[in-house]
Amino acid sequence: MLIGEVARRSGVSARMLRHYDRIGLLSPSARTASGYRQYTEADLQRLFHVESLRSLGFSLSEIATNLDIDDFAPGKLVDQLAERARVKLIATEELLSRLERIRASEPRGWLDVLRIVELIRGFDSSSASDRQRLALSLDTVDESSTAVLVEAVLRETEPNVAGALLWSIARMGDAAVPALTRALDSHEQSRCRRALEALLKIGTPRSLAVVAARTAHSDGHVRARANLIAGANGDDRTVPSLVTMVAVGELDIEAAEALETLAQSEQGARRVARQAGIATHAADANGRRRLAGMLASIPGAEAEATLRLLATAADSAVALTARAHLQARAT
Secondary structure, X not given: OOHHHHHHHHOOOHHHHHHHHHOOOOOOOXXXXXXXXXXXXHHHHHHHHHHHHHHOOOOHHHHXXXXXXXXXXXXXXXXXXXXHHHHHXXXXXXXXXXXXXXXXXXXXXXXXXXXXXXXXXXXXXXXXXXXXXXXXHOOOOOHHHHHHHHHHHHXXXXXXXXXXXXXXXXXXXXXXXHHHHHHHOOOOHHHHHHHHHHHHHHOOHHHHHHHHOXXXXXXXXXXXXXHHHHHHOOOXXXXXXXXXXXXXXXXXXXXXXXXXXXXXXXXXXXXXXXXXXXXXXXXXXHHHHHHHHHHOOOOOHHHHHHHHHHOOOOOHHHHHHHHHHHHHHHO
């Protein structure tokens, strides 16, 4: 088969076929009666192999080297290509992430872009001490740096660097709240919890309101903090969750303080005591002791009635705890 026909049937240009011939990758191995060089079936099969490997990203020199090896192992070559692709993918993802952070910072001009790029490169440093120094060196934090700093906080795993970044975020105040709010609703647990920590660190009414609105969040850690803040702000819908937190020992001291706040009204006190009475049935001995301690600061007859019931518990530690609190209430 002459070169023109091979080009038409294979889709490989005659120019490329001649290039393959020049570099010794694929040469016609037969001649016609007239002396024209022509490709055999074996040549066409080699051309198929060459084009297949090219489509996977192999260079012509890699193809030439490996096709001529008697014990050619395609798997090893594919492994090398896969590793190369992974490296390229990581580099591409890092570039995309940087571009997104630059765009999110809404630069007003090239000076802003260059400053933000410098900040991104600094927080992408492999040196934790360099990242920490950068976070602590930010004398002023403007709105254009918000996206970069928030993303740095959400990514950071080194505790000292994370602490320095949280300090910088706290200085920004409410400017960081929108980006952190989006991260708080992320399905990625680490980003979600770091966003929660940053919002709590900011501690403004706006940032705390964002957390308080997540009492039904899918992440239990976020849900617990949300119930604490909402309860402390007087939301009596949090009573069942707060009582459960006391019973299971999850932030139980903070939960008891929030319940004490909710029990300042007569109706609130009754609701807390009633819910605690229900919780005692499912709680273990340690949980009942914690519930007894919480009820000690809840006013009203219903709280006292539940304490008296706990004072008769079979578990001596629970009974002694309840009796001690009853005596304290009587004085």
